[in-house]
Amino acid sequence: xxxxxxxxxxxxxxxxxxxxxxxxxxxxxxxxxxxxxxxxxxxxxxxxxxxxxxxxxxxxxxxxxxxxxxxxxxxxxxxxxxxxxxxxxxxxxxxxxxxxxxxxxxxxxxxxxxxxxxxxxx
Amino acid sequence: xxxxxxxxxxxxxxxxxxxxxxxxxxxxxxxxxxxxxxxxxxxxxxxxxxxxxxxxxxxxxxxxxxxxxxxxxxxxxxxxxxxxxxxxxxxxxxxxxxxxxxxxxxxxxxxxxxxxxxxxxxxxxxxxxxxxxxxxxxxxxxxxxxxxxxxxxxxxxxxxxxxxxxxxxxxxxxxxxxxxxxxxxxxxxxxxxxxxxxxxxxxxxxxxxxxxxxxxxxxxxxxxxxxxxxxxxxxxxxxxxxxxxxxxxxxxxxxxxxxxxxxxxxxxxxxxxxxxxxxxxxxxxxxxxxxxxxxxxxxxxxxxxxxxxxxxxxxxxxxxxxxxxxxxxxxx
Numbered sequence: 190x191x192x193x194x195x196x197x198x199x200x201x202x203x204x205x206x207x208x209x210x211x212x213x214x215x216x217x218x219x220x221x222x223x224x225x226x227x228x229x230x231x232x233x234x235x236x237x238x239x240x241x242x243x244x245x246x247x248x249x250x251x252x253x254x255x256x257x258x259x260x261x262x263x264x265x266x267x268x269x270x271x272x273x274x275x276x277x278x279x280x281x282x283x284x285x286x287x288x289x290x291x292x293x294x295x296x297x298x299x300x301x302x303x304x305x306x307x308x309x310x311x
Numbered sequence: 312x313x314x315x316x317x318x319x320x321x322x323x324x325x326x327x328x329x330x331x332x333x334x335x336x337x338x339x340x341x342x343x344x345x346x347x348x349x350x351x352x353x354x355x356x357x358x359x360x361x362x363x364x365x366x367x368x369x370x371x372x373x374x375x376x377x378x379x380x381x382x383x384x385x386x387x388x389x390x391x392x393x394x395x396x397x398x399x400x401x402x403x404x405x406x407x408x409x410x411x412x413x414x415x416x417x418x419x420x421x422x423x424x425x426x427x428x429x430x431x432x433x434x435x436x437x438x439x440x441x442x443x444x445x446x447x448x449x450x451x452x453x454x455x456x457x458x459x460x461x462x463x464x465x466x467x468x469x470x471x472x473x474x475x476x477x478x479x480x481x482x483x484x485x486x487x488x489x490x491x492x493x494x495x496x497x498x499x500x501x502x503x504x505x506x507x508x509x510x511x512x513x514x515x516x517x518x519x520x521x522x523x524x525x526x527x528x529x530x531x532x533x534x535x536x537x538x539x540x541x542x543x544x545x546x547x548x549x550x551x552x553x554x555x556x557x558x559x560x561x562x563x564x565x566x567x568x569x570x571x572x573x574x575x576x577x578x579x580x581x582x583x584x585x586x587x588x589x590x591x592x593x594x595x596x597x598x599x600x601x602x603x604x605x606x607x608x609x610x611x612x613x614x615x616x617x618x619x620x621x622x623x624x625x626x627x628x629x630x631x632x633x634x635x636x637x638x639x640x641x642x643x
Contacts, residue, residue: 194612195446198386204615211433211618213426217628221419221641238482239416239641241425243631255409259489271639278355 222248223273225266226256234266245269334359346547351477354420354643365548367421368437370479374414375432375439379613381407383447384456392450399496403457406489413485416641417478424640433618441599442525444607451504451511451518457497459522459564463529465490466560475547478643498567505571512573519568520576527594530557536596561589 194200218241225234237256242248248267257265276283291297338357345352352358385404391397415425431437442460447453465487472483504515531537531553543549551559562582568575579592602610 194609195448196383196386196612198389199612199616202616202619204612204619209618211621213429213433213621215424215426216632216634216638217625218425218429219628219631220633220636220638221416223642236643238413238485240412243633247631255412258405258409269637269639270641271637273639273642275355275642278353279357 219243221270222252222267223270224248224252224256225268226262227264227266228261230263234264239270240267242267334361343545346475346545350475351480352475353477354641359546361542362546362548363421365543365546366476366479367418367423369548370414370418370421370476371423371428371431372438372440374411374418374428375437376443377407377411377414378432379439379443379617380460381411382613382616383443383445383609384453387447387450387453390450391453396500400453403493403496406493410482410486410489413482414479417476417482420478420641420643422640429621433614433621435605435614438603439613440529441603441607442522442529443613444602444610445522445525446609448521449514449518450500451514452522454497454500454504454515455518455522457493458501459497459526459568460529461490461493461497462564463526463560465494466556466563467530470550470556473547474550478641481643502571505573516573519573523576524594524598527557527591528596528599530554530560532596532599533593558589561591565589 220242221239222242222245223239224237226237227234240248240251240255242251245267249265252265252267253262256262339359342352342356342358342362352362381404384400384407388397388400388404391400415428418428419425428437432439442456447456468483468487468490472480472487474480501515504511534540534552534554537553540549540552544552561580565575565580565582577592579590582589601607605611
Protein backbone atom coordinates (compact mmCIF):
# COMPACT_ATOMS: atom_id res chain seq x y z
CA UNK A 190 0.00 0.00 0.00
CA UNK A 191 1.44 3.35 -0.95
CA UNK A 192 0.91 6.24 1.40
CA UNK A 193 -1.37 8.85 -0.15
CA UNK A 194 -0.95 11.70 2.24
CA UNK A 195 -2.28 15.20 1.68
CA UNK A 196 1.10 16.25 2.99
CA UNK A 197 3.83 16.37 0.31
CA UNK A 198 6.50 16.12 2.99
CA UNK A 199 5.05 12.84 4.25
CA UNK A 200 4.81 11.47 0.70
CA UNK A 201 8.51 12.18 0.17
CA UNK A 202 9.41 9.85 3.07
CA UNK A 203 8.23 6.82 1.04
CA UNK A 204 6.81 5.17 4.13
CA UNK A 205 6.48 1.42 4.45
CA UNK A 206 3.42 -0.74 5.02
CA UNK A 207 1.16 0.22 7.92
CA UNK A 208 1.13 -3.36 9.21
CA UNK A 209 4.91 -3.75 9.59
CA UNK A 210 6.00 -4.40 13.16
CA UNK A 211 8.54 -2.00 14.60
CA UNK A 212 9.63 -2.79 18.13
CA UNK A 213 11.77 -0.68 20.43
CA UNK A 214 14.13 -2.67 22.65
CA UNK A 215 14.03 -2.25 26.41
CA UNK A 216 16.92 0.11 27.26
CA UNK A 217 16.96 1.67 23.80
CA UNK A 218 15.65 4.92 25.31
CA UNK A 219 18.74 4.90 27.55
CA UNK A 220 18.92 5.72 31.22
CA UNK A 221 16.86 8.13 33.30
CA UNK A 222 18.37 11.20 34.99
CA UNK A 223 16.69 13.43 37.57
CA UNK A 224 17.08 17.14 36.82
CA UNK A 225 17.62 19.94 39.36
CA UNK A 226 17.16 23.53 38.29
CA UNK A 227 18.69 26.67 39.87
CA UNK A 228 16.60 29.70 39.02
CA UNK A 229 19.04 32.37 40.17
CA UNK A 230 22.37 32.70 41.92
CA UNK A 231 21.96 32.12 45.63
CA UNK A 232 18.86 29.91 45.23
CA UNK A 233 18.68 26.18 45.91
CA UNK A 234 18.70 23.72 43.03
CA UNK A 235 15.16 22.35 42.84
CA UNK A 236 13.98 19.07 41.36
CA UNK A 237 11.96 19.75 38.18
CA UNK A 238 11.64 16.37 36.45
CA UNK A 239 13.78 13.95 34.46
CA UNK A 240 15.24 13.20 31.06
CA UNK A 241 16.30 10.05 29.22
CA UNK A 242 19.96 10.18 28.20
CA UNK A 243 22.88 7.82 27.48
CA UNK A 244 25.33 9.66 29.76
CA UNK A 245 25.48 12.61 32.20
CA UNK A 246 26.88 15.05 29.61
CA UNK A 247 24.01 14.47 27.18
CA UNK A 248 21.56 14.47 30.10
CA UNK A 249 22.68 18.05 30.78
CA UNK A 250 22.18 19.01 27.13
CA UNK A 251 18.68 17.50 27.07
CA UNK A 252 17.85 19.02 30.48
CA UNK A 253 18.77 22.47 29.19
CA UNK A 254 16.48 21.98 26.20
CA UNK A 255 13.63 20.56 28.28
CA UNK A 256 13.75 22.63 31.48
CA UNK A 257 15.56 25.87 30.64
CA UNK A 258 14.21 26.97 27.27
CA UNK A 259 11.97 29.77 28.63
CA UNK A 260 12.16 30.88 32.23
CA UNK A 261 15.23 32.02 34.12
CA UNK A 262 17.90 29.46 34.85
CA UNK A 263 21.55 29.85 35.84
CA UNK A 264 22.53 26.23 36.43
CA UNK A 265 21.32 22.61 36.17
CA UNK A 266 22.32 19.40 37.94
CA UNK A 267 21.61 15.89 36.69
CA UNK A 268 21.92 12.62 38.55
CA UNK A 269 21.00 9.09 37.55
CA UNK A 270 17.60 8.14 39.00
CA UNK A 271 19.09 4.81 40.09
CA UNK A 272 21.56 6.70 42.31
CA UNK A 273 18.90 8.51 44.32
CA UNK A 274 18.45 7.06 47.79
CA UNK A 275 15.18 7.97 49.50
CA UNK A 276 13.17 6.85 52.50
CA UNK A 277 10.27 4.54 51.85
CA UNK A 278 7.15 6.72 51.63
CA UNK A 279 5.34 4.23 53.84
CA UNK A 280 7.69 5.28 56.69
CA UNK A 281 6.43 8.85 56.47
CA UNK A 282 5.22 8.73 60.09
CA UNK A 283 8.81 8.85 61.36
CA UNK A 284 8.82 12.54 60.42
CA UNK A 285 5.82 13.29 62.60
CA UNK A 286 6.68 16.17 64.93
CA UNK A 287 7.02 15.44 68.59
CA UNK A 288 5.30 18.20 70.53
CA UNK A 289 7.79 17.71 73.39
CA UNK A 290 10.66 18.88 71.23
CA UNK A 291 10.22 22.56 72.11
CA UNK A 292 13.81 22.51 73.40
CA UNK A 293 14.80 22.55 69.69
CA UNK A 294 12.69 25.60 69.01
CA UNK A 295 13.08 29.33 69.65
CA UNK A 296 9.56 29.29 71.03
CA UNK A 297 10.69 26.89 73.77
CA UNK A 298 12.68 29.62 75.56
CA UNK A 299 10.69 32.32 77.39
CA UNK A 300 13.47 34.83 78.15
CA UNK A 301 11.22 37.89 78.45
CA UNK A 302 9.21 36.27 81.26
CA UNK A 303 12.42 35.75 83.20
CA UNK A 304 13.74 39.26 82.51
CA UNK A 305 10.45 40.86 83.58
CA UNK A 306 10.35 38.75 86.71
CA UNK A 307 13.92 39.80 87.53
CA UNK A 308 13.14 43.51 86.94
CA UNK A 309 10.02 43.35 89.15
CA UNK A 310 11.92 41.69 91.96
CA UNK A 311 14.32 44.64 92.24
CA UNK B 312 -1.60 20.07 25.55
CA UNK B 313 -3.63 17.46 23.87
CA UNK B 314 -5.20 15.34 26.58
CA UNK B 315 -8.65 14.62 25.29
CA UNK B 316 -11.52 13.83 27.62
CA UNK B 317 -11.92 10.39 26.13
CA UNK B 318 -9.58 7.63 27.28
CA UNK B 319 -9.64 4.51 25.18
CA UNK B 320 -10.16 1.41 27.31
CA UNK B 321 -8.45 -1.87 26.62
CA UNK B 322 -10.92 -4.75 26.42
CA UNK B 323 -9.60 -6.77 29.36
CA UNK B 324 -11.60 -5.42 32.26
CA UNK B 325 -12.69 -8.77 33.60
CA UNK B 326 -9.22 -9.98 34.48
CA UNK B 327 -8.40 -6.73 36.24
CA UNK B 328 -11.55 -6.84 38.30
CA UNK B 329 -10.22 -10.07 39.83
CA UNK B 330 -6.87 -8.49 40.62
CA UNK B 331 -8.73 -5.61 42.10
CA UNK B 332 -10.12 -7.93 44.77
CA UNK B 333 -6.61 -8.46 46.14
CA UNK B 334 -6.46 -4.86 47.35
CA UNK B 335 -6.44 -4.95 51.13
CA UNK B 336 -9.55 -3.22 52.53
CA UNK B 337 -7.68 -1.25 55.26
CA UNK B 338 -5.10 0.08 52.82
CA UNK B 339 -7.80 0.96 50.33
CA UNK B 340 -9.72 2.86 53.01
CA UNK B 341 -6.58 4.81 54.03
CA UNK B 342 -5.84 5.55 50.38
CA UNK B 343 -9.35 6.84 49.70
CA UNK B 344 -9.32 8.90 52.89
CA UNK B 345 -6.06 10.53 51.83
CA UNK B 346 -7.54 11.49 48.44
CA UNK B 347 -10.76 12.76 50.02
CA UNK B 348 -8.62 15.06 52.21
CA UNK B 349 -7.05 16.51 49.05
CA UNK B 350 -3.61 14.94 49.57
CA UNK B 351 -1.54 13.82 46.59
CA UNK B 352 -0.48 10.23 45.89
CA UNK B 353 3.25 9.78 45.19
CA UNK B 354 5.02 7.00 43.22
CA UNK B 355 6.10 4.84 46.18
CA UNK B 356 2.68 4.95 47.86
CA UNK B 357 0.39 1.97 48.10
CA UNK B 358 -2.34 2.30 45.49
CA UNK B 359 -5.14 0.06 44.19
CA UNK B 360 -4.26 -2.02 41.13
CA UNK B 361 -7.08 -0.39 39.19
CA UNK B 362 -5.92 3.13 40.12
CA UNK B 363 -2.43 2.37 38.80
CA UNK B 364 -3.80 0.79 35.62
CA UNK B 365 -6.18 3.66 34.88
CA UNK B 366 -3.49 6.28 35.52
CA UNK B 367 -0.96 4.56 33.25
CA UNK B 368 -3.66 4.37 30.56
CA UNK B 369 -4.59 8.05 31.01
CA UNK B 370 -1.08 9.51 31.19
CA UNK B 371 0.34 7.26 28.46
CA UNK B 372 -2.42 8.19 26.01
CA UNK B 373 -1.98 11.84 26.91
CA UNK B 374 1.75 11.49 26.12
CA UNK B 375 1.07 9.77 22.78
CA UNK B 376 -1.38 12.56 21.90
CA UNK B 377 1.32 15.18 22.43
CA UNK B 378 3.76 13.35 20.17
CA UNK B 379 1.25 12.46 17.43
CA UNK B 380 -0.36 15.90 17.71
CA UNK B 381 2.94 17.50 16.73
CA UNK B 382 2.89 15.67 13.36
CA UNK B 383 0.10 17.56 11.52
CA UNK B 384 1.52 20.87 12.80
CA UNK B 385 5.16 19.98 12.35
CA UNK B 386 4.83 19.51 8.61
CA UNK B 387 3.45 23.06 8.35
CA UNK B 388 6.62 24.65 9.77
CA UNK B 389 8.24 25.00 6.34
CA UNK B 390 5.01 26.39 4.88
CA UNK B 391 4.04 28.76 7.71
CA UNK B 392 3.26 32.24 6.32
CA UNK B 393 6.02 34.56 7.48
CA UNK B 394 8.97 34.46 9.82
CA UNK B 395 7.10 35.18 13.08
CA UNK B 396 4.51 32.46 12.46
CA UNK B 397 7.30 30.04 11.59
CA UNK B 398 9.20 30.79 14.80
CA UNK B 399 6.04 30.45 16.90
CA UNK B 400 5.14 27.14 15.26
CA UNK B 401 8.65 25.76 15.79
CA UNK B 402 8.42 26.75 19.47
CA UNK B 403 4.96 25.20 19.82
CA UNK B 404 5.95 21.91 18.18
CA UNK B 405 9.03 21.69 20.39
CA UNK B 406 6.81 22.28 23.44
CA UNK B 407 4.49 19.45 22.39
CA UNK B 408 7.36 16.99 22.12
CA UNK B 409 8.61 18.24 25.49
CA UNK B 410 5.14 17.65 26.96
CA UNK B 411 5.19 14.12 25.58
CA UNK B 412 8.45 13.49 27.41
CA UNK B 413 7.21 15.01 30.69
CA UNK B 414 4.14 12.79 30.51
CA UNK B 415 6.03 9.61 29.57
CA UNK B 416 8.18 10.25 32.65
CA UNK B 417 5.10 10.70 34.85
CA UNK B 418 3.67 7.43 33.52
CA UNK B 419 7.02 5.67 34.03
CA UNK B 420 6.87 6.42 37.77
CA UNK B 421 3.92 3.98 37.81
CA UNK B 422 6.04 1.13 36.46
CA UNK B 423 5.67 1.02 32.68
CA UNK B 424 8.82 1.81 30.70
CA UNK B 425 8.89 4.41 27.93
CA UNK B 426 9.95 1.70 25.48
CA UNK B 427 6.87 -0.39 26.37
CA UNK B 428 4.61 2.65 25.88
CA UNK B 429 6.14 3.44 22.49
CA UNK B 430 5.73 -0.19 21.43
CA UNK B 431 2.06 -0.12 22.42
CA UNK B 432 1.59 3.05 20.38
CA UNK B 433 3.32 1.58 17.32
CA UNK B 434 1.35 -1.68 17.50
CA UNK B 435 -1.95 0.21 17.78
CA UNK B 436 -2.70 -1.23 21.24
CA UNK B 437 -2.53 2.17 22.89
CA UNK B 438 -4.49 5.11 21.47
CA UNK B 439 -4.06 8.87 21.21
CA UNK B 440 -6.47 11.75 20.89
CA UNK B 441 -8.82 11.10 17.99
CA UNK B 442 -8.55 14.63 16.55
CA UNK B 443 -5.11 13.83 15.15
CA UNK B 444 -6.53 11.23 12.80
CA UNK B 445 -7.75 14.10 10.63
CA UNK B 446 -5.56 15.98 8.14
CA UNK B 447 -4.36 19.59 8.39
CA UNK B 448 -5.17 20.54 4.80
CA UNK B 449 -4.51 24.28 4.81
CA UNK B 450 -2.83 26.93 6.98
CA UNK B 451 -6.29 27.71 8.38
CA UNK B 452 -6.36 24.17 9.82
CA UNK B 453 -3.19 25.00 11.76
CA UNK B 454 -4.88 28.15 13.11
CA UNK B 455 -7.98 26.15 14.12
CA UNK B 456 -5.86 23.46 15.80
CA UNK B 457 -3.69 26.02 17.62
CA UNK B 458 -6.70 27.98 18.82
CA UNK B 459 -9.52 25.53 19.42
CA UNK B 460 -7.90 22.12 19.94
CA UNK B 461 -5.40 23.67 22.32
CA UNK B 462 -8.24 25.50 24.07
CA UNK B 463 -10.18 22.24 24.46
CA UNK B 464 -7.04 20.54 25.78
CA UNK B 465 -6.52 23.32 28.31
CA UNK B 466 -10.07 22.85 29.69
CA UNK B 467 -9.25 19.17 30.19
CA UNK B 468 -5.73 19.68 31.56
CA UNK B 469 -6.57 22.44 34.00
CA UNK B 470 -9.16 20.05 35.46
CA UNK B 471 -6.71 17.11 35.54
CA UNK B 472 -4.00 19.26 37.18
CA UNK B 473 -6.13 19.17 40.34
CA UNK B 474 -6.14 15.37 40.31
CA UNK B 475 -4.68 13.04 42.92
CA UNK B 476 -1.44 11.76 41.36
CA UNK B 477 1.52 14.02 42.22
CA UNK B 478 3.82 13.44 39.21
CA UNK B 479 0.95 13.93 36.72
CA UNK B 480 -0.17 17.15 38.45
CA UNK B 481 3.37 18.54 38.42
CA UNK B 482 3.79 17.76 34.71
CA UNK B 483 0.41 19.35 33.93
CA UNK B 484 1.26 22.52 35.81
CA UNK B 485 4.23 23.09 33.54
CA UNK B 486 2.24 22.00 30.46
CA UNK B 487 -0.65 24.39 31.15
CA UNK B 488 1.80 27.28 31.46
CA UNK B 489 3.14 26.58 27.95
CA UNK B 490 -0.33 25.88 26.56
CA UNK B 491 -1.38 29.43 27.29
CA UNK B 492 1.21 30.55 24.70
CA UNK B 493 -0.07 27.95 22.21
CA UNK B 494 -3.63 29.14 22.62
CA UNK B 495 -2.66 32.80 22.26
CA UNK B 496 -0.60 32.32 19.12
CA UNK B 497 -3.40 30.15 17.65
CA UNK B 498 -6.01 32.78 18.48
CA UNK B 499 -3.79 35.43 16.87
CA UNK B 500 -3.44 33.41 13.64
CA UNK B 501 -7.21 32.71 13.71
CA UNK B 502 -8.07 36.42 14.08
CA UNK B 503 -5.69 37.35 11.26
CA UNK B 504 -7.56 35.06 8.85
CA UNK B 505 -11.03 35.95 10.19
CA UNK B 506 -10.39 39.66 9.67
CA UNK B 507 -8.46 39.25 6.41
CA UNK B 508 -9.35 39.05 2.72
CA UNK B 509 -12.47 37.19 1.47
CA UNK B 510 -10.20 34.29 0.42
CA UNK B 511 -8.67 34.09 3.93
CA UNK B 512 -12.12 34.17 5.55
CA UNK B 513 -13.37 31.44 3.23
CA UNK B 514 -10.33 29.29 3.99
CA UNK B 515 -10.90 29.68 7.73
CA UNK B 516 -14.62 28.96 7.45
CA UNK B 517 -13.86 25.79 5.49
CA UNK B 518 -11.40 24.64 8.17
CA UNK B 519 -13.91 25.38 10.97
CA UNK B 520 -16.61 23.43 9.16
CA UNK B 521 -14.35 20.38 8.81
CA UNK B 522 -12.97 20.55 12.38
CA UNK B 523 -16.21 21.19 14.25
CA UNK B 524 -17.25 17.56 14.55
CA UNK B 525 -13.79 16.33 15.71
CA UNK B 526 -13.80 19.19 18.26
CA UNK B 527 -17.24 18.14 19.55
CA UNK B 528 -15.89 14.57 19.77
CA UNK B 529 -12.82 15.74 21.69
CA UNK B 530 -14.26 15.43 25.21
CA UNK B 531 -15.65 11.96 24.55
CA UNK B 532 -19.14 10.40 24.47
CA UNK B 533 -22.01 12.01 26.40
CA UNK B 534 -22.21 11.26 30.13
CA UNK B 535 -25.32 9.13 29.67
CA UNK B 536 -23.25 6.73 27.53
CA UNK B 537 -20.09 6.65 29.68
CA UNK B 538 -19.56 3.81 32.09
CA UNK B 539 -17.33 3.33 35.14
CA UNK B 540 -16.41 6.94 35.71
CA UNK B 541 -17.77 7.17 39.26
CA UNK B 542 -14.80 5.40 40.86
CA UNK B 543 -12.37 7.42 38.73
CA UNK B 544 -14.01 10.62 39.91
CA UNK B 545 -13.80 9.50 43.55
CA UNK B 546 -10.10 8.69 43.11
CA UNK B 547 -9.58 12.05 41.36
CA UNK B 548 -8.26 10.44 38.20
CA UNK B 549 -11.10 11.95 36.19
CA UNK B 550 -11.90 15.43 37.43
CA UNK B 551 -14.91 16.50 35.39
CA UNK B 552 -17.53 14.73 33.28
CA UNK B 553 -17.28 14.78 29.48
CA UNK B 554 -20.44 16.85 29.11
CA UNK B 555 -19.35 19.37 31.75
CA UNK B 556 -15.99 19.91 30.05
CA UNK B 557 -17.66 20.21 26.63
CA UNK B 558 -20.08 22.76 28.03
CA UNK B 559 -17.26 24.75 29.62
CA UNK B 560 -15.39 24.78 26.31
CA UNK B 561 -18.47 25.91 24.33
CA UNK B 562 -19.18 28.60 26.89
CA UNK B 563 -15.69 30.08 26.64
CA UNK B 564 -14.96 29.71 22.92
CA UNK B 565 -18.14 29.78 20.81
CA UNK B 566 -18.59 33.52 21.55
CA UNK B 567 -14.95 34.11 20.51
CA UNK B 568 -15.69 32.43 17.15
CA UNK B 569 -19.01 34.21 16.58
CA UNK B 570 -17.66 37.66 17.49
CA UNK B 571 -15.35 37.46 14.47
CA UNK B 572 -18.28 36.83 12.13
CA UNK B 573 -17.45 33.14 11.62
CA UNK B 574 -20.18 30.50 11.74
CA UNK B 575 -20.31 26.95 13.08
CA UNK B 576 -21.93 24.11 11.11
CA UNK B 577 -24.61 23.31 13.67
CA UNK B 578 -27.91 25.26 13.41
CA UNK B 579 -29.01 23.90 16.81
CA UNK B 580 -26.00 25.34 18.65
CA UNK B 581 -27.15 27.88 21.25
CA UNK B 582 -26.91 28.63 24.93
CA UNK B 583 -30.06 27.91 26.91
CA UNK B 584 -30.59 31.10 28.91
CA UNK B 585 -32.49 29.27 31.65
CA UNK B 586 -30.17 26.33 32.32
CA UNK B 587 -26.95 28.13 31.33
CA UNK B 588 -26.05 25.00 29.33
CA UNK B 589 -25.26 24.82 25.65
CA UNK B 590 -27.54 22.89 23.33
CA UNK B 591 -26.21 21.26 20.19
CA UNK B 592 -26.81 18.51 17.67
CA UNK B 593 -25.22 15.32 18.93
CA UNK B 594 -22.12 14.65 16.79
CA UNK B 595 -21.93 11.30 14.99
CA UNK B 596 -20.57 8.98 17.71
CA UNK B 597 -20.40 5.98 15.37
CA UNK B 598 -17.93 7.95 13.27
CA UNK B 599 -15.94 8.68 16.47
CA UNK B 600 -15.55 4.98 17.28
CA UNK B 601 -14.88 4.08 13.65
CA UNK B 602 -11.99 6.59 13.54
CA UNK B 603 -10.58 5.61 16.94
CA UNK B 604 -10.46 2.01 15.81
CA UNK B 605 -8.31 2.81 12.80
CA UNK B 606 -10.86 3.96 10.22
CA UNK B 607 -9.94 7.65 10.10
CA UNK B 608 -8.30 9.45 7.19
CA UNK B 609 -4.86 9.70 8.85
CA UNK B 610 -4.57 6.78 11.33
CA UNK B 611 -2.23 4.79 9.09
CA UNK B 612 -0.14 7.78 8.11
CA UNK B 613 0.42 8.93 11.71
CA UNK B 614 1.70 5.53 12.84
CA UNK B 615 3.79 5.10 9.71
CA UNK B 616 5.56 8.38 10.37
CA UNK B 617 6.25 7.34 13.99
CA UNK B 618 7.59 3.96 12.83
CA UNK B 619 9.76 5.67 10.24
CA UNK B 620 11.19 7.95 12.94
CA UNK B 621 11.92 5.00 15.26
CA UNK B 622 13.65 3.09 12.47
CA UNK B 623 15.72 6.05 11.25
CA UNK B 624 16.85 7.01 14.75
CA UNK B 625 17.62 3.49 15.92
CA UNK B 626 21.30 3.39 14.93
CA UNK B 627 22.01 6.52 16.98
CA UNK B 628 20.20 5.21 20.06
CA UNK B 629 21.86 1.81 19.79
CA UNK B 630 25.35 3.27 19.33
CA UNK B 631 24.92 5.11 22.64
CA UNK B 632 23.25 2.29 24.59
CA UNK B 633 24.91 1.06 27.78
CA UNK B 634 23.03 -2.17 28.50
CA UNK B 635 24.96 -3.09 31.65
CA UNK B 636 24.41 0.23 33.39
CA UNK B 637 22.26 0.33 36.53
CA UNK B 638 18.78 1.60 35.65
CA UNK B 639 15.72 2.69 37.59
CA UNK B 640 12.39 4.35 36.93
CA UNK B 641 12.03 8.08 37.68
CA UNK B 642 11.73 8.78 41.39
CA UNK B 643 9.17 11.58 41.22
